[in-house]
Amino acid sequence: MLKDHIIHLAKLGYPLTRSDVLQIATQTAVFLKVKEDPSHLLSQHWLNGFLSRWLELKVVRPSKLGMKCAKAITKESISKYFNELNNILIKYELKDKPHLIFNVDETGFNFEHRPTKVVAPRGIKVNAITTDKGAITTILAAGNAVGYAIPPYFIFKGKHMIERLKAGAYPGSGFEMTSSGWSNGEVFINYIENHFTKYLPVRDPNQHILLLYDGHTSHISLNLINNAQSKKIILFVLPPHSSHLLQPLDVATFKPLKDFYHHECQTYMRKNPGQVITRYEVCQLISKAYLKAFTPSNLIASFRKSGIFPYKKDVIDEHHFLGDALRPKVPGPPPDTPAANSDYRKFLDHLLPQPKPIETKKRKVGYRPGGVAITEEKIILKIKKVIQEKESVNKKKINPQQPQKEPSYEELDTSSSDESEMSEGDVCCICKRFSPPTLRGVLRRQVTFVDWGQCSCGHWTHLQFCVPENVDEIMNAGDFSCPHCKGEE
Template sequence: MRLSMQFWNKGYLSKEQQQPMVPITTLKDRIKGHIDVDTVKSGPSLLFSQEQEALLSQHINAMAELGYGYSRVETINLAPDYAIHLGLRQREKPFSLKWVYNFLQRWPDLKVKKPRSLEAARVKCATRSVIDNNFKELDKIMSQHNFKERPHAIYNIDEKGLSTDHKPPKIVSGSSYKTQAVTSGMSQTITIIGAGNALGQQVPPYFVFPGKRFIDGLLDGASLGATSTMSDSGWSNTYISTSYIKDHLFKYLPHHDEKSPVLVLYDGHRSHISIGLIEWAKENNIILFVLPPHCSHLLQPLDVSCYGPFETAWNSACHRHLRESGGNVITRFDVCKIACKVYAATLTPSNIQVAFRKCGIYPYDPTVVSDSLVAPSLTFAAISSSTISPNSSSITSSEDKENEQPKQSKEKEFLECKGGQILQNVKAAKVRKTLSKVVAGKPITDDGVLQQIKTHIESQSSVETSKI
């Protein structure tokens, strides 16, 4: 269009050339300024210019990356406030939902999505420096013991809580009434501990049932190799975690010796850290590598790609069991036979291999955790609200801000005011001296780390004694 206008003004187009290309009236309207040159669609002109809409689009995208995105209704409220601030619209003329859908069509990078819940503890802990330090320590261990060429010797352990009161899956039903699904009601929690290696081989499940003594029938329908234990709450503890590695996992580990040890990765919950377990692991050539706290959604293979499908399949299996059993509620005696089938169907070799690849463990790739995945952690850093740049989906440094023009445009001023409040209201997280901080992203079978653990436990014991 611009090229045609230039040719028209300079008289380069003959009458024959003018006819089939662009209508003369269209060119005249743009030359005289009746219609903006960038307008390529018939109908009323857009309220915002392309640059103004680009700033709004990038601001919405940046806020979503930080974990504080706008809903459709909030976007409808944001846009007219933006227009009023720019002097383009009166407050008496609100925007409609149609404007939002048209806006999304013009900017296909934006989509209406259901966000994944992210706990504040995960936001605070999953920082860029924590992730990078984890991969740095992991690279040392994998290079030292040649794990990059031995995927069969890299294992991950993770726990999953199973509730007998399942969440019903979506079903096909009539459209004229409210759909209902029968559930078991009162729930019990049973823990399943799973494991697998980077080659895709799974370890049979290990169940933790609530109760004092084992009751016959709890393992009815169990798959080959599955076993169980009991705890008061149905959750794992230090004794159970130690027993699982020594008595269950150890049986399925490949041959290993001092020159070719086995690497076991798991999260740093306090119940997983035991001096006795660490010393036993060192004697048996097992390297225990503790992942950073509250980072399992990024670094724990089974949590990233296996337990999501497992939970979906568990809910569907429980729903089917209720129907096929004639409405009999699910108890702890039904959990094992249902869960073992689900475990075998979801912890498949392909799923486990994808899990290790997504976490950057095998093949080793420290770049898999992108900056956008850890962007929410920046809202808890000790930085000012001016560090959010509404015209970029990333976070800018203070040096970049100094190089910007001293006077902000109306668009940037408004969007920074809208989005910058989250950084003014959120305080920097207080650093706590916990055991998980000591072992995070480190091989706890290392002599130096083991000494740090012992020192921490002794210091905590002295603190507790002084309180008494």
Template sequence: MEKGMPVLKASRIFGVPRQTLRDRVKNVVSIDCVTTGRTPVFTLEEEGYIVNHIKSMANLGYGYTRQEAVDIGTRFAENLGKRKHTDPLTLRWFSGFVSRWPELRVLKPRSLEHLRAKAASPGNIQRYFTELDGIIKKYDLTDKPHLIFNVDEKGISQCHSPPHVVAGREVHPPAVTSGKSSTTTIIGCGSAAGFALPPYFVFQGARMHQDLLNGTSPGSNGCVSETGWSNSSVFRQYLEEHFLRFIPREDRYVLLLLDGHSTHISVGLIEWAKAHKIILFILPAHTSHILQPLDVGCFGPLQKIYNFECHKEMRLTASTISRYNIGSLASKAYTKALSPENLQNAFRKTGIYPFDSSAIDGTILEPSRVFSNDLDVKNSGDNACGPAEDEHTVVHRMTDFLAKKEATLISTKSEKQLKKTERKCLSKLTSGRCITEDEVEQAILNYKKDTSSRNTKNAANKKQDKGPILKEKEEATRVSTLNDSQTAGPSGAAVTHKPWLDDWNSEELDIEIREEEKCCVCKNFTPDAVRQSSVLQFVKWGKCNACGHWVHLRYCSKTIAVRRGAEFKCIHCS
């Protein structure tokens, strides 16, 4: 056709219908169109910009639903002048759009907590790997995977989640479970070499029975707690009685990676670890879903295998899942999930062993972009969806519309972060740090001292700044408890002595009360009528707008109540 060949001759030579060829020559149908039917609203280039924008928003953690994608397409078409506001796109357009782009699919995203999305930033991850690399080299653990361990807790319930089953299409079948139950915690630990310590169970209860460990793996142990969850004393007991029994003792340092839960950090635990040559390294806060080996490669399979074992147990036996057989079922799942292959892959995937600071996939860190305070990151969306604006006016219009949406999201989230003030907390000192190092331990000690003195000072200030109304309530409580002795009444029953019936002295009751907190009329904190009453009463106060003194309402003033914002004056100023 470029050499001037007639359309009819070209259609005969190449076997293309004449009308089809003529429509493309006259640009009635785009040359890029390879399907029959109605011509798409957008060209492939324009649809490419939409695809890139949809994928970018999904990677940031704020993806579009079907209808939202249709709305984006409608506004994009309006921006290009291809549609009017009264003629929007429909879900039928979306179906064709997805069929033309196989890289897109509709799926349910996994939940990601706000704190996890914010904490998993490239800067935090890089600082963590730099710190970890220094510790590994300092203690000569580069080629010693059998001395690198990770410990974590996993909660399981007697009421399991049923696995997928095969059933007929006509019904949605039920799955019988044990019902409401308590939580049992498994403390698991494994090394980069693939060695898994036997499980350690924390049952809910007040007294430990050995029957709870029937059928568990050899070497398994356990204890009880009030809630079934681990705590500081349970974790300390685990390290002393269970962890030390199974780790290699070659008079060499052992690296133990763990999350920054409060039960894992204490001054006493740090001193104990240093005495036993155990290096405690705290993972960065809220990043265990990408940096903790057991969370990344072991506890997910453990939960699925445990659910399968419980489902099988309920079908093959007459018993339900209880605290007496949950240990044996969990041990089977623990042994399969914490296999040597899974442990080695988990440590490799998290970049711990072999050490690799680039092991974390960059797409996992994308949600943290919206919380960045870097202005370059905020404005990076200007050219994120296509070529530079000076190439073509239409191209600029396309890229500008979609890029502004992403830039608006990033600027909104990051501006909110700029307004927040940094809180002083323990995790700021321990996150991504080795707490057995001297400088970190000293920082923790200083934080504990500052927190203790600050709490004491706040309590003293709170007690000193109590207003007259609160003091009135406290005085009533104090007076009612001055004498707890009981005397026999007329019926022979013991009655509590009421000290407010006695003739109390005004100075005795008003002790430790400042002069400005007393009534400016009667010069007492408690009116005489209330003091001499046999019934416990609370006194209302009013503050004079003229002199600023407090007055007893009803007793020392004709006013019974003062509404908020109303004018009130004492008898001296009225």
């Protein structure tokens, strides 16, 4: 029962560590009353014996899988993709033409490499000097189902191409510069039009070529579709978040490519002590790795493992369909199990609660092609409709610039509702008002501070507005006499 629970959680994407298994096994022993003290865990020796009894279990290092990828892989989506792929292969008579089935994908490299295992003395910690990450360099790589590799297409970060960047490049490589070092829609069109088609095998003018690729938004446009149709290229977009299972280059080629790249970087650092890898060495290091990774055997295995050639729709194992397991299910009747097993099942479920699917509200998004050939007329119509809808929405969002209100120079309402009730001592002795009349014409929203001066006779006067003297002169003099008192003097 414990073995089944371990297998079940592993299939759901929540595998148990060795420590987890020992803790659960200890609590299970206490539950079954074969052990009394739960604070003393079972030993590693017990775990080794447990694994030897159940040969279907072993200790492995799991690979990372994002939640989006986990939810995207369902039996329905994979079946729909393979059915659509089969229709395209039959329609264009490509099932027996592996030399006309291609896959293209992009991957990025930086200057920092992952050190490989080395031989070193015991008892000391060994360090391997690396280079800081630096700018990203991307390549667009492609190959077909018979093992033919198209030369890489390098995308460097920058504005102006420097010839030194091309040093040691793989023969026939293409080059382009972008502000980020990543591919974009314009780069992908240039790649298809000027690089990919240049290295295609000779074929009948009416024979189509199938190109499978990851359908990033920037790689789907009417310009790209029109260009591909003119060259008899079928653009088949893979289902979203499924590259790790369905994209040939991701399945069996890019990992050895990265491993060889890290090895080449480490070799370069060892042969050039005191130096670092710069963008002028990246091209030759990637090219050496490309030559070793994009071999006929690796490319053929890539298309075979992804079920494209030979075509095999059930190539994906059941345990990969995590999307089905993570979906909310309607609870059914409990299975008929013995009472003892039922109690133990409840105990395990309490001890190791299974992941509960959370039903979230889905955002309404436009049509995004996936698992279909976007060069087919029915898909093109859908894409055009989405583009038209976006354009109409954007027009509504763009509001004409509203004329801004001119500043108002209307007279400020300087009178107070209580001014008539003020005593003579509350207003200026000159203008007989609380606010100076000369403030008329000041901006309505402007704040003006008015200085007051009090004479020894008790009169208050607006300084600056109702007396000729400068405010600073009055402040420096110390004593202030209102115009009435000055007249009497």
